[in-house]
Amino acid sequence: MTLRSHSPKPNRCKHCKERMPEDKARHVLHPECIDPWVAIQQAKQNRARVAKQRKLAELDKRETRAKLIEKKGRGYWIAAAQKEFNTFIRLRDQLAGHPCISSGRPLNWTGNAVDAGHYRSRGSAPHLRFDERNCHAQSKQENRYASGNVVDYRLGLIARIGLESVEVLEADQESRKWSIDDLKQIKATYAAKVRELKARTE
C-alpha cells in the first residue's frame, strides 16, 4: 500500500474551484483566474477598511459629543433638567385627565398643543422652575399667547392644589442655588419619573 497525499482535499483553483492538474502546487490559480481573483480580494479588503474607518469615525464623534457635554455650563443643564421636568408635568396631568389649568378646557394631547405652564413664571421666579405645585399642563394658546392667563391660572390652581398651597407658592422668595451636579440629578430624577409613569400606562 502506498501513502497518498497528506490532505484529502483535491487540488482546486482558488477562483473557479475547478480541479487543477495533479502536478500543480496547492492554492494556485489558473492564469486566466488570477486577475478576477485578485480583484475580489481587493474588494473584500476595501470593504473591511471602509467599515473600520466608519466605526472609528463613530467612536470619535461619540467621544467629541461626550467632551462637549462635559464642557457645558449651568445654562445647558438648567435647560436639560427643565425639559425632563416639563415632560413629567405634562405626562402627570395627561394621566390624571386634567384639563388646561387656566382655561379649564380639555387639552388636545395629540400633536404639540400642550405646554407645561408655570404659575409663577421662570423669568420672575426662577427658584420655582422645578416646583411641581407651580407647574401644570396648559394649552399652548393660554401659555404663550395669553401671557399664561395668570388670573384664571390662579383659580384653576386653587381648585387643583388648594388655596393654602397657592399662598405658600406666592410667598416663596427663597432662592435656590443648583450646582451642575444638582441639575444633573434633577434631570435624572425626572427622567426616572417619566419612565415610571410610562410603564404604568403600558
Ligand SMILES: [Zn+2]
Ligand atoms: Zn480557475
